[in-house]
Amino acid sequence: MSGRFDQRRDRLRRLMRKQGLPALLVTHTGNVRYLTGFTGDDSYLLLLPQTDVLLSDPRFTTQLEEECPGLQCEIRAPGTSILDALQQCFRTGKSSILGVEGASLTLVTYEAIKSRLESIDLVSTSGLVEQLRLIKDREEVAHLREAVSIAQRSFGVIRASLQSQDTEKEVADLLEYQIRQFGGTQSAFEPIVAVGPRAALPHARPTSCQIGEADFVLVDWGAVSGGYRSDLTRILVTGKISRKLERIYEIVLKAQQRAIKAIRPGVTLNKVDRSARSVIAKAGFEKNFGHGLGHGIGLEIHEAPRLAPKQTQTLQPGMVVTVEPGIYLPGWGGIRIEDDVLVTRTGHEVLSDLERSLGGSIVA
Ligand code: ZN
Ligand code: ZN
Numbered sequence: 001m002s003g004r005f006d007q008r009r010d011r012l013r014r015l016m017r018k019q020g021l022p023a024l025l026v027t028h029t030g031n032v033r034y035l036t037g038f039t040g041d042d043s044y045l046l047l048l049p050q051t052d053v054l055l056s057d058p059r060f061t062t063q064l065e066e067e068c069p070g071l072q073c074e075i076r077a078p079g080t081s082i083l084d085a086l087q088q089c090f091r092t093g094k095s096s097i098l099g100v101e102g103a104s105l106t107l108v109t110y111e112a113i114k115s116r117l118e119s120i121d122l123v124s125t126s127g128l129v130e131q132l133r134l135i136k137d138r139e140e141v142a143h144l145r146e147a148v149s150i151a152q153r154s155f156g157v158i159r160a161s162l163q164s165q166d167t168e169k170e171v172a173d174l175l176e177y178q179i180r181q182f183g184g185t186q187s188a189f190e191p192i193v194a195v196g197p198r199a200a201l202p203h204a205r206p207t208s209c210q211i212g213e214a215d216f217v218l219v220d221w222g223a224v225s226g227g228y229r230s231d232l233t234r235i236l237v238t239g240k241i242s243r244k245l246e247r248i249y250e251i252v253l254k255a256q257q258r259a260i261k262a263i264r265p266g267v268t269l270n271k272v273d274r275s276a277r278s279v280i281a282k283a284g285f286e287k288n289f290g291h292g293l294g295h296g297i298g299l300e301i302h303e304a305p306r307l308a309p310k311q312t313q314t315l316q317p318g319m320v321v322t323v324e325p326g327i328y329l330p331g332w333g334g335i336r337i338e339d340d341v342l343v344t345r346t347g348h349e350v351l352s353d354l355e356r357s358l359g360g361s362i363v364a
Helices: 003-018 029-036 059-066 082-093 107-116 128-133 139-163 168-181 196-200 242-263 268-282
Strands: 025-026 042-045 052-058 072-075 097-101 119-127 192-195 216-221 224-227 232-237 294-296 302-308 320-323 324-330 333-336 340-343 346-352
Touching: 003 029, 003 042, 025 029, 029 042, 029 128, 042 082, 052 059, 052 082, 059 072, 072 082, 072 320, 082 107, 097 107, 097 128, 119 139, 128 302, 139 168, 139 216, 139 224, 139 232, 139 340, 168 192, 168 216, 192 196, 196 216, 196 324, 196 333, 216 333, 232 333, 242 268, 242 320, 242 324, 242 333, 242 340, 268 302, 302 320
Parallel strands: 025 097, 052 072, 097 119
Antiparallel strands: 025 042, 042 052, 192 216, 216 232, 294 302, 294 320, 320 340, 324 333, 340 346
């Protein structure tokens, strides 16, 4: 177990060396988890030239023994702060430069560290651990597969039991319950259940609006398994299929399939985005697709890489991204179809396999 985390920290050390950093304080909870396996919070990982120390507090003593065997931990005494522990460890670490995570460290903590470690240069770093997290290893992919599978089975229950008098909120609550029933830790995020015109809001929150109030409902949901998050969107047809619904749906589905087909190692992120966006633009709806095509998923629901117009990095094997084009028409509704895709050595694998056709999305 611990071997995997040791390896990740070794790889991080290599990145640190390239940047001339002898020491690094990891404060981002997701990054701490990635590097140690520790699932609690309020704890920092300090990488020193000779050793790694997890700075934590007594609430987590037992949990740390279970989750991080072999990792050196500094459990601060009640009444002392995590910065006391940091100060103590750092003194013995004999380093004059300390890297910090600029995107995670608050200004208050930064100032406090600075005043305690007076002779130390604090260097703001960006994306060091995130760079490692871009590429999922086999175990991470297995967790993501399970998170997708749990989400899909939960959706199956919702779909089979959907009634026109159900409210958006009731459906969202049941979905969260089912995710736990199928072995998920929790929802990957607050599910979106948006009836008809409400689906025009890409991040609609579930209300008391009833499923039968429009001809279709958009559901965007995901599950957490082993810390890893899935993210899917489907449309369920609950009324009649209008010409407009059919047309919009076909454009979005075509855009999604084009983009998925484009996914393979070496292709730039913006090119994948463009392959979907051009289908939507050609149909005249460019202005109605106001978000990026997709995002990485993992320990967090939105992580690197981003499939978006200005992203010029390339896809690499082991990345897992969502592909979620949408068309949003205020007053009418929105259509989005979202799947989770793994970049493989030769191309891609779509991890989700729920029905995608409009005809197959009709709820009896
Ligand atoms: Zn989503
Ligand atoms: Zn998403």
